[in-house]
Amino acid sequence: MISIIGAGKVGSAIGFLSASASLDDIVLVNRNKNKAMGEALDIVNVVPKNSTISVTGTDDYENIAGSQVVVITVNAGKIVTDRSDLIQYNIPIIKDISKKIERYASNAKVIVITNPVDVITYCILQESGLSVKNVIGMGSSLDSDRFRYAISKTLHTNQSGIESIVLGEHGNSMVPIFSTVKLDGKAIHFDKNQMTDITNEVRNYWRPLTELKGASVFGAAKHSYDIIKAIMKNESLEVPSSVMLHGEYGISDVCMGVPLVINKNGASIKEIDLDDSEHDMLVKSSNVIKNNIKKI
Numbered sequence: 001m002i003s004i005i006g007a008g009k010v011g012s013a014i015g016f017l018s019a020s021a022s023l024d025d026i027v028l029v030n031r032n033k034n035k036a037m038g039e040a041l042d043i044v045n046v047v048p049k050n051s052t053i054s055v056t057g058t059d060d061y062e063n064i065a066g067s068q069v070v071v072i073t074v075n076a077g078k079i080v081t082d083r084s085d086l087i088q089y090n091i092p093i094i095k096d097i098s099k100k101i102e103r104y105a106s107n108a109k110v111i112v113i114t115n116p117v118d119v120i121t122y123c124i125l126q127e128s129g130l131s132v133k134n135v136i137g138m139g140s141s142l143d144s145d146r147f148r149y150a151i152s153k154t155l156h157t158n159q160s161g162i163e164s165i166v167l168g169e170h171g172n173s174m175v176p177i178f179s180t181v182k183l184d185g186k187a188i189h190f191d192k193n194q195m196t197d198i199t200n201e202v203r204n205y206w207r208p209l210t211e212l213k214g215a216s217v218f219g220a221a222k223h224s225y226d227i228i229k230a231i232m233k234n235e236s237l238e239v240p241s242s243v244m245l246h247g248e249y250g251i252s253d254v255c256m257g258v259p260l261v262i263n264k265n266g267a268s269i270k271e272i273d274l275d276d277s278e279h280d281m282l283v284k285s286s287n288v289i290k291n292n293i294k295k296i
Ligand SMILES: NC(=O)c1ccc[n+]([C@@H]2O[C@H](COP(=O)([O-])OP(=O)(O)OC[C@H]3O[C@@H](n4cnc5c(N)ncnc54)[C@H](O)[C@@H]3O)[C@@H](O)[C@H]2O)c1
Pocket: 005, 006, 007, 008, 009, 010, 011, 029, 030, 031, 032, 035, 073, 074, 075, 076, 086, 093, 112, 113, 114, 115, 116, 117, 138, 139, 142, 170, 215, 216, 217, 220
């Protein structure tokens, strides 16, 4: 069973993708019960003909009992300057939901989408007492695809064949890792101006999205779905996502995006080689998140 807490734009899109792939029974939880029930009524029509899964909407957390995956997509407040604007609105909600997860679904894998995702992932771990490998914040994999798109435009090529990862905060201090970028398996050299321009574009991708659309929905939902599917189907998905660090990359006591392998047992961290300047930027990014964690 997959429970999605927050049946808003991203939560319902994740429900749509999961139901159309018949991943498992889906429970949508929203503080507004009618909204959850309405989304469920719509989503249930995409369930394939040979599938036995159910799709339900509720405001009652007892219904998440027995979930293999709990997805957090609740939100209150608006991003004005950066994602950390949401701390004051989302932390009280998240503290409450963490207790409910601890009570009803303490063995679930928790996928966090709510922003600021690194801070929220840390908060859920603190408040719920869940195991570190079971709480994963989605953000860096979406940033990595934004990086891929920006590289494709710079190189005047399509996105296919480009390998690219972004690590660190899902926020303004994120670190595009240029040293590992490959096109068709071959390393690519970028000059300083290209790196500056691409980094700015990736870090600020949310701004035109906010102006033109409101926020990411499909990108966020697809990357979340990939993680849910890897857990439900026990695939070994290699993506960067936010987890608690205990000395990996020389960094501790913070959640941030690092390369992971994700399967039915949750997340395990993969350490990759970075050049010195990338490592310095990653440490700086971890300090930005740590300063925001102090606010919770
Ligand atoms: N990590 C990422 O890469 C990424 C990408 C896109 C969006 N996001 C974040 O995902 C979150 C959701 O975005 P959205 O566009 O779907 O927002 P939304 O406003 O459309 O949906 C949020 C839903 O949460 C519900 N809600 C609020 N408090 C609740 C509670 N206590 N219990 C149950 N439901 C509650 C609201 O009623 C609403 O339906 C935001 O924080 C957004 O910034 C993250």
